[in-house]
Amino acid sequence: MSTHGFDTLDDLPADRRLLVRLDLNSPIEDGTPTDNRRFERHAETVRELADAGHRVVLLAHQGRPGRDDFVSLDGHAGILAEHVGQGIGFVADTHGEAAVDAIDALDPGEILLLENTRMCDDELPEADPEAKADTEFVRTLAAHVDAYVNDAYSAAHRSHASLVGFPEVLPAYAGRVMATEYAANTAIAGREFDGRVTMVVGGTKATDVIEVMDALGDSVDDFLLGGIAGELFLRAGGHPVGFDLDPERDLYDSQWERNHELIEGMLDERGDQITLATDLAYADPDGTGRERVEIAVDDIDEKEVSFLDVGTGTAEAYADVVRDSAAVFVKGALGVFEDEPFSVGTVTVLEAIAETDCFSVVGGGDTSRAIERYGLAESDFDHVSIAGGAYIRALTGRPLAGVEALKRAASR
Numbered sequence: 001m002s003t004h005g006f007d008t009l010d011d012l013p014a015d016r017r018l019l020v021r022l023d024l025n026s027p028i029e030d031g032t033p034t035d036n037r038r039f040e041r042h043a044e045t046v047r048e049l050a051d052a053g054h055r056v057v058l059l060a061h062q063g064r065p066g067r068d069d070f071v072s073l074d075g076h077a078g079i080l081a082e083h084v085g086q087g088i089g090f091v092a093d094t095h096g097e098a099a100v101d102a103i104d105a106l107d108p109g110e111i112l113l114l115e116n117t118r119m120c121d122d123e124l125p126e127a128d129p130e131a132k133a134d135t136e137f138v139r140t141l142a143a144h145v146d147a148y149v150n151d152a153y154s155a156a157h158r159s160h161a162s163l164v165g166f167p168e169v170l171p172a173y174a175g176r177v178m179a180t181e182y183a184a185n186t187a188i189a190g191r192e193f194d195g196r197v198t199m200v201v202g203g204t205k206a207t208d209v210i211e212v213m214d215a216l217g218d219s220v221d222d223f224l225l226g227g228i229a230g231e232l233f234l235r236a237g238g239h240p241v242g243f244d245l246d247p248e249r250d251l252y253d254s255q256w257e258r259n260h261e262l263i264e265g266m267l268d269e270r271g272d273q274i275t276l277a278t279d280l281a282y283a284d285p286d287g288t289g290r291e292r293v294e295i296a297v298d299d300i301d302e303k304e305v306s307f308l309d310v311g312t313g314t315a316e317a318y319a320d321v322v323r324d325s326a327a328v329f330v331k332g333a334l335g336v337f338e339d340e341p342f343s344v345g346t347v348t349v350l351e352a353i354a355e356t357d358c359f360s361v362v363g364g365g366d367t368s369r370a371i372e373r374y375g376l377a378e379s380d381f382d383h384v385s386i387a388g389g390a391y392i393r394a395l396t397g398r399p400l401a402g403v404e405a406l407k408r409a410a411s412r
């Protein structure tokens with residue numbers, strides 16, 4: 001057993017038929033996944049298991065039902081196979097006859113990827129591990145394997161069937177990514193800093209970051225906000241931003257419903273720790289959709305456009321705070337950096353972090369991609385985590401459901 005209380009691949013017996021949970025959740029462009037560090041990191045675990053002669057059945061999720069990024073894992077299999085250096089079979093089935101037949105047909109050293117776990121009704125929503133273990137999904141697949149490996153650190157904060165159900169009923173082990181990220185993030189949580197501690201908060205998963213901001217209020221001096229969370233805080237301040245204008249897209253309103261009381265309370269009680277954008281950028285509706293237009297927040301008087309980035313003035317003000325910080329934690333991009341005109345906020349702040357001698361962590365499957373995409377060196381950051389929500393929760397010292405499940409399995 002590792003010092004963290006769970007078993008790892010070092011404890012795994014030989015010649016197993018393994019169910020291995022990865023996190024291949026990736027940005028989707030034109031319906032297909034884009035290659036990123038998650039594939040590269042998980043490929044090492046998968047290669048080690050296949051080379052050791054185990055039969056390897058992979059589970060992963062992509063996106064959330066109802067969102068554009070909720071797609072099949074067909075494309076993921078090819079990208080992962082490139083990184084592993086070996087063919088990976090794919091079956092478009094989560095736990096039906098096709099999935100089970102493909103598992104039973106595996107030879108030692110072969111690898112199979114099953115369909116997006118979130119296409120199975122048993123996977124979501126969150127529930128306690130016993131309930132998740134007692135689903136048809138878990139019972140069916142568990143009967144065809146010998147053991148379970150969880151390598152999906154970046155999804156370990158979710159109490160979903162593929163993360164907490166299997167370790168209730170199978171011998172369970174942490175994969176290499178799980179063990180390494182857990183150790184790194186736990187060590188960061190215990191650090192003390194001699195100076196200003198800053199957290200840059202953005203991205204689309206406002207609910208994740210707002211809860212954590214609330215919990216980290218005593219250990220972070222400045223929160224610099226952008227992305228969806230930033231707009232929800234501006235909305236709480238009475239500005240006409242942070243609303244869903246496209247009825248097909250659910251980015252703002254449901255997260256507002258869930259969090260607005262918390263946001264209002266935080267602004268009331270410690271608004272001086274929270275810095276919001278003073279200007280924002282959007283795509284010129286009369287142009288090709290890529291021309292960047294900036295507007296001061298105080299000049300926005302109608303809910304007319306969707307904002308895609310913080311403005312240049314805000315980006316520079318945030319970079320000044322970074323340069324004056326002893327530690328900077330980033331979770332979520334300040335804008336839609338994938339589209340270059342709207343990368344200004346994210347890239348200006350990341351460049352300031354890279355140039356400054358502060359302790360720095362950048363997290364999030366999407367956000368960490370901005371580093372490679374804009375030519376920054378990973379070596380200029382202390383830790384680049386492929387996890388977002390899991391890493392910031394670890395900073396608050398909160399247990400991660402997937403890790404707790406591995407610990408329970410090890411103590412049985």
Ligand SMILES: Nc1ncnc2c1ncn2[C@@H]1O[C@H](COP(=O)(O)OP(=O)(O)O)[C@@H](O)[C@H]1O
Pocket residue numbers: 027202203204205206226227228307308309331332333334335336337338363364365366367368387388389
């Ligand atoms: N104003 C915005 N509108 C829409 N998307 C945004 C906005 N600001 C940032 N984003 C998106 O947020 C994504 C990263 O956020 P998120 O998925 O929460 O983080 P991560 O996966 O890095 O933890 C980026 O891909 C970026 O395009």
Ligand SMILES: O=C(OP(=O)(O)O)[C@H](O)COP(=O)(O)O
Pocket residue numbers: 023025063064154155158205208363364365366386387388389390
């Ligand atoms: O990408 C993920 O988290 P992250 O965006 O916090 O890094 C995980 O795959 C969890 O996905 P979810 O936030 O849709 O449950």
